[in-house]
Amino acid sequence: MTRRPHRPTPPRWASRLLAALLPWQYRDEHLGDLHEAFVRRAASGRGARRWYIRQVIRSLPSALRLRYQTRNDNPSGIGMDSFRQDLRFGIRALLRSPGFAVVSTLTLALAIGVNTSIFSLVSTVVFLDLPMRETGTAALIQGANVEMDINQGGVSPADYLDLVQRTRSFESLSALAHSQWVLTGGDNPIRIDGLQFTAGLTRTWDLPPVLGRGFAQGEDREGAPPVAMITYGYWHDQYGGRPDVLGRTIRLAGVEHTIIGVTDPRLEVANFRRARVITPLILNRAQPDRSARYLFVVGRLEPGVSQEAATAEVNRIGADLAREHPAEDAGWRLWSRPVRDALLNRNDNTILLLLSLTVGMVILIACANVANMLLARATARAREMALRSALGAGRRRLVRQLLTESLMISLAAAGLGLGFAYALNRALVLISAGQQSAFLMAKLDSRVLAFTLMVSLVAPLAFGLFPALRASAGSPDAALRGGRSVDGGRAGKRGRATLVTVQVSLALTLMVVASLLARTVINLQTRPLGIDAKDLLTARIDLPDAGYESAESRRIFFAQARAAAAPAMSSDRVELVSVLPGVDAGRLRSFLVEGRDTGEGRAQPTGLLVTVSTGYFDYVGMRVEEGRGFAESDDATSPPVALVSRAVADRYWPGTTPVGQRIQVSGDSAWIRIVGVVSDVRNLGRTRQGAPDIYRPFTQDAQQGMYLVARTATSTGLVAGPLRDAIRSVNANQPVDAIRTLDRAVHESHGSENALLTLFVTFAVFALIMSAMGIYGVMSYAVSQRRLEIGLRMALGAERGKVRWMVVSQGARLMGWGIAIGLLASFALSRLLANLIFGVSTTDPLTFIGVPAVLILVALVANLVPARRATTLDPAVALRAE
Amino acid sequence: MEETMPRGDYLGEFEQMVLLAVARLGGDAYGMAIVQELAEATGSEPAVASVYAALDRLARRRFVESEIGAPTPERGGRAKRFFSLLPAGAEALRRSRDVLDTLWDGLNLDPGARA
Numbered sequence: 001m002t003r004r005p006h007r008p009t010p011p012r013w014a015s016r017l018l019a020a021l022l023p024w025q026y027r028d029e030h031l032g033d034l035h036e037a038f039v040r041r042a043a044s045g046r047g048a049r050r051w052y053i054r055q056v057i058r059s060l061p062s063a064l065r066l067r068y069q070t071r072n073d074n075p076s077g078i079g080m081d082s083f084r085q086d087l088r089f090g091i092r093a094l095l096r097s098p099g100f101a102v103v104s105t106l107t108l109a110l111a112i113g114v115n116t117s118i119f120s121l122v123s124t125v126v127f128l129d130l131p132m133r134e135t136g137t138a139a140l141i142q143g144a145n146v147e148m149d150i151n152q153g154g155v156s157p158a159d160y161l162d163l164v165q166r167t168r169s170f171e172s173l174s175a176l177a178h179s180q181w182v183l184t185g186g187d188n189p190i191r192i193d194g195l196q197f198t199a200g201l202t203r204t205w206d207l208p209p210v211l212g213r214g215f216a217q218g219e220d221r222e223g224a225p226p227v228a229m230i231t232y233g234y235w236h237d238q239y240g241g242r243p244d245v246l247g248r249t250i251r252l253a254g255v256e257h258t259i260i261g262v263t264d265p266r267l268e269v270a271n272f273r274r275a276r277v278i279t280p281l282i283l284n285r286a287q288p289d290r291s292a293r294y295l296f297v298v299g300r301l302e303p304g305v306s307q308e309a310a311t312a313e314v315n316r317i318g319a320d321l322a323r324e325h326p327a328e329d330a331g332w333r334l335w336s337r338p339v340r341d342a343l344l345n346r347n348d349n350t351i352l353l354l355l356s357l358t359v360g361m362v363i364l365i366a367c368a369n370v371a372n373m374l375l376a377r378a379t380a381r382a383r384e385m386a387l388r389s390a391l392g393a394g395r396r397r398l399v400r401q402l403l404t405e406s407l408m409i410s411l412a413a414a415g416l417g418l419g420f421a422y423a424l425n426r427a428l429v430l431i432s433a434g435q436q437s438a439f440l441m442a443k444l445d446s447r448v449l450a451f452t453l454m455v456s457l458v459a460p461l462a463f464g465l466f467p468a469l470r471a472s473a474g475s476p477d478a479a480l481r482g483g484r485s486v487d488g489g490r491a492g493k494r495g496r497a498t499l500v501t502v503q504v505s506l507a508l509t510l511m512v513v514a515s516l517l518a519r520t521v522i523n524l525q526t527r528p529l530g531i532d533a534k535d536l537l538t539a540r541i542d543l544p545d546a547g548y549e550s551a552e553s554r555r556i557f558f559a560q561a562r563a564a565a566a567p568a569m570s571s572d573r574v575e576l577v578s579v580l581p582g583v584d585a586g587r588l589r590s591f592l593v594e595g596r597d598t599g600e601g602r603a604q605p606t607g608l609l610v611t612v613s614t615g616y617f618d619y620v621g622m623r624v625e626e627g628r629g630f631a632e633s634d635d636a637t638s639p640p641v642a643l644v645s646r647a648v649a650d651r652y653w654p655g656t657t658p659v660g661q662r663i664q665v666s667g668d669s670a671w672i673r674i675v676g677v678v679s680d681v682r683n684l685g686r687t688r689q690g691a692p693d694i695y696r697p698f699t700q701d702a703q704q705g706m707y708l709v710a711r712t713a714t715s716t717g718l719v720a721g722p723l724r725d726a727i728r729s730v731n732a733n734q735p736v737d738a739i740r741t742l743d744r745a746v747h748e749s750h751g752s753e754n755a756l757l758t759l760f761v762t763f764a765v766f767a768l769i770m771s772a773m774g775i776y777g778v779m780s781y782a783v784s785q786r787r788l789e790i791g792l793r794m795a796l797g798a799e800r801g802k803v804r805w806m807v808v809s810q811g812a813r814l815m816g817w818g819i820a821i822g823l824l825a826s827f828a829l830s831r832l833l834a835n836l837i838f839g840v841s842t843t844d845p846l847t848f849i850g851v852p853a854v855l856i857l858v859a860l861v862a863n864l865v866p867a868r869r870a871t872t873l874d875p876a877v878a879l880r881a882e
Numbered sequence: 883m884e885e886t887m888p889r890g891d892y893l894g895e896f897e898q899m900v901l902l903a904v905a906r907l908g909g910d911a912y913g914m915a916i917v918q919e920l921a922e923a924t925g926s927e928p929a930v931a932s933v934y935a936a937l938d939r940l941a942r943r944r945f946v947e948s949e950i951g952a953p954t955p956e957r958g959g960r961a962k963r964f965f966s967l968l969p970a971g972a973e974a975l976r977r978s979r980d981v982l983d984t985l986w987d988g989l990n991l992d993p994g995a996r997a
Contacts, residue, residue, distance in 0.1 A: 018931075026934045032953075032960030033913035033930050039956050059931035066935045069942075 008042035010035060011049055014056040021063040023070040030059075086404040093405055100377060101409065104370045108413030110766060111366030112455055113420025118359040120425060120448045122352050132205035132298070132339065139310055139336045141173075141297040154293040155334070157283045159321055163297070163334070166317050169310035170299035174201035177281055177294055182544050182735055185251040189735045191542065193274040196281035202263075204300045211235075212246045212261030220280035227280065228257035232265035234276040252277065253544035254733065289667025290328035291590045291606075298339065311336045328590055328666045330604050350835060351756065357829070358513065358763050361506045363455065365770045367463035368499040372774055374406070374464060375496050376781050378471035385471050398472035406464030407457070414456035418444065431755040496778050497814050503774045504818025505825060507767035508855055512826035514764035515847040516837050521757045523839030525750055527688060529582045530681030532621035535711050536742040537569060538580060539723060541734065542705040551636065554702040560730045561708065568722035571710035575620070576613035578703050581681035582746045586610040586693055593652065594662040594671060605652045607644070607694040609665065611701045617678055620709065627659035627676030630697040640672040640700050647690035649677045665694070672696075686838045716740055768855065771818075772862040779811045780866035790870050800871040807870050811863035819852050893978050899923070900936045901975055904946055905967045912951070912962040937965055945971030
């Protein structure tokens with residue numbers, strides 16, 4: 001029996017183990033030495049394997065020591081030199097394929113841009129620096145009315161004063177209200193925003209003035225000498241930050257106020273940031289109207305009292321007040337909540353979550369696309385990689401090289417993306433018309449920059465690692481011989497197909513969200529306005545307290561103003577209204593119906609008080625549906641009258657008519673007779689019902705602030721100057737604000753909705769383009785890979801149509817999966833939207849059929865281009881190319 | 883390049899032995915040959931890696947230098963690294979020997995000679 005000659009080899013595991021531990025400098029020679037001795041021993045049959053294993057094990061400590069000794073010298077390995085080399089190679093590689101470099105950088109830049117922009121919004125809200133210290137022991141006290149769907153209302157002055165008296169949980173309470181002032185003393189009278197503080201507010205909020213002092217006890221009483229604080233921003237803008245501002249006076253509404261302090265700059269957040277001056281909030285028992293809930297109340301907890309205990313006490317006091325003052329407080333509850341929780345409402349939270357999810361998807365889609373491009377490129381570079389590998393570059397080195405390239409793309413994209421984010425933030429401010437303070441406040445601060453940097457460092461791992469591992473995995477042998485197997489084989493194709501599927505499903509989800517939001521916005525904005533807005537020009541006049549204390553003086557002013565404004569506005573008539581339909585809401589008041597008992601614990605009927613001039617309804621095209629409109633005879637001396645809107649009549653007088661009934665509006669003892677029902681105007685809330693308006697004639701209810709409304713074909717720009725002059729001819733100190741068409745005003749009031757919609761549509765379009773590019777990339781790559789096969793088929797007489805179908809159906813399979821997964825994800829996500837959408841179901845068939853249809857259409861086009869290319873291929877050329 | 887070992891003027895015993903083996907082997911001083919030389923002299927075979935560790939330290943002190951030879955089939959296609967003694971290495975060996983000679987001079991450690 002002859003034995004086959006057998007060449008002995010040392011145990012693989014042992015040599016592998018040693019190779020792993022030895023530093024590369026001594027790896028080859030060491031293993032070579034062992035191998036040589038092993039072969040010699042094996043030849044003489046002297047337990048070669050045992051010897052080898054013993055040698056390896058005894059060598060391990062020294063191998064480690066050797067590695068330690070050589071840890072710092074790296075002629076070609078790890079270190080700064082090689083990083084520089086990677087960079088140089090990377091730049092060269094990217095310059096060699098500028099198309100790839102530009103497209104992938106732009107793709108990522110867009111994605112990083114929107115991510116940065118949205119993060120700046122989210123961080124503004126989430127990390128909102130509240131203008132108070134120790135927010136843990138501060139609570140916001142708010143009114144809520146379940147029936148009217150008000151969660152975060154204010155508190156009325158009388159309720160506030162009772163609360164201050166009764167509470168044991170709070171060491172101090174403070175109230176704040178917004179106000180507006182006419183500032184005179186400069187060239188023109190101007191209107192500025194202000195805040196009113198109770199005396200203890202700066203202490204309760206723990207926000208001491210940066211200069212001077214806050215309001216002292218007694219300064220918030222009627223008859224105290226007028227004093228004011230100014231905000232930090234106004235101090236710098238107007239007084240150059242000079243300390244001698246203290247003691248100067250500022251003329252507000254015709255009264256000189258002494259400046260006593262400058263507030264902390266932290267006050268200037270959210271909707272406080274428009275304020276310039278702060279005056280004492282004067283509260284007294286003489287303001288009995290508990291339904292005027294306009295105070296923003298903050299309390300500081302007694303040491304040792306928990307937020308929960310405070311909430312329970314505030315709840316109890318609220319319930320007591322509702323019992324004691326059923327006419328106004330029935331149905332209302334008082335809540336106390338930790339400040340931070342209270343300032344974020346539920347819908348805002350949903351929007352933020354939705355935005356974060358969405359931008360997350362956008363960046364995933366972008367990464368998938370770049371990964372796809374890299375995978376395709378990996379094929380093209382297989383030879384380069386193989387060559388470098390054959391020349392001694394380790395796999396880790398190759399991966400590092402490829403990741404360096406990815407990182408360069410990503411960092412360039414981050415730079416571009418920051419610019420894009422800046423532009424997007426500006427655009428959002430413009431589109432939202434300053435309606436959403438988060439847009440105004442969103443800044444690219446250091447937190448945002450850190451976020452962007454992090455994204456751009458993590459992204460290359462997401463989109464670059466897999467392609468890099470793929471590219472470096474090929475065997476140099478096969479690649480250099482130029483075999484067809486270098487495209488990564490089946491696994492590579494499957495990788496790209498998965499990426500496209502993911503892209504399609506993400507794009508579909510985004511498009512569904514955008515579609516639902518678009519339909520919501522359209523539904524909201526196409527509800528009938530209720531008036532004929534054509535050519536309606538509006539301007540706001542707010543009279544100061546001083547000089548206009550009497551109703552008569554206000555009637556005289558507005559009569560003169562109407563007369564003077566008509567020629568200036570090129571109109572024959574000017575009418576008055578206290579709030580513009582579709583833009584702002586009237587004063588919320590509860591009312592009693594004569595002879596009707598509301599019932600224990602039920603909320604009082606409520607309406608929004610709107611004051612109009614006698615001819616207003618007729619002029620703007622509102623119909624008097626029952627009873628009569630206002631007449632010249634309804635004046636200050638005749639019995640008080642009102643009209644109610646159709647919505648109010650239907651709600652509180654269902655099946656009957658309110659005409660002839662009398663109501664008593666809270667805060668006013670007079671009984672008012674309802675003389676008619678007028679057609680509805682658009683509700684500002686998310687409902688199809690009209691606004692619950694109660695109209696009073698200006699002759700009987702002369703308000704200080706009214707809009708002038710005139711129909712004119714002249715443009716706003718031409719009217720503004722003459723109108724201001726006309727009003728100044730009536731009162732030289734009276735400014736005119738908000739000169740704009742009603743259409744413009746309505747549009748501005750939808751600003752934040754439009755901005756949000758713009759965002760989501762942008763995301764959706766971006767996602768659609770990305771996935772179309774993804775499909776195109778994969779399919780044209782697949783076609784180029786199958787050139788030989790297609791050429792053969794055509795040469796053998798296959799029909800063009802069949803070949804084209806073969807290609808298209810391959811792409812369709814990818815899409816089918818993407819759409820199926822995307823639909824499932826959309827259904828899940830649309831639940832989140834339930835509170836945000838209006839007039840459309842979360843499973844809206846139009847959306848869930850239309851969106852996939854659009855996606856399929858776009859994808860088919862992206863698919864047909866490579867398919868056409870496949871069939872127009874000249875078989876001869878295709879075959880010769882091999 | 884950083885000096886990783888403490889800069890001593892003297893050689894350790896194992897370093898001395900490795901250095902002497904390199905010197906004795908002349909132009910044929912590669913890993914396995916040095917190991918065998920040491921094995922014959924001491925009667926026990928050192929781990930190959932410990933020899934390389936010593937040679938690496940010696941190379942850092944400029945006592946030896948090395949160059950890569952050609953790969954051969956009996957080594958599994960791997961090359962040999964040949965070490966050769968540098969003048970500083972020879973000087974170090976001589977100095978060590980001088981120091982030892984000086985210390986040994988006149989000393990008798992036989993048990994009978996101690997009294």
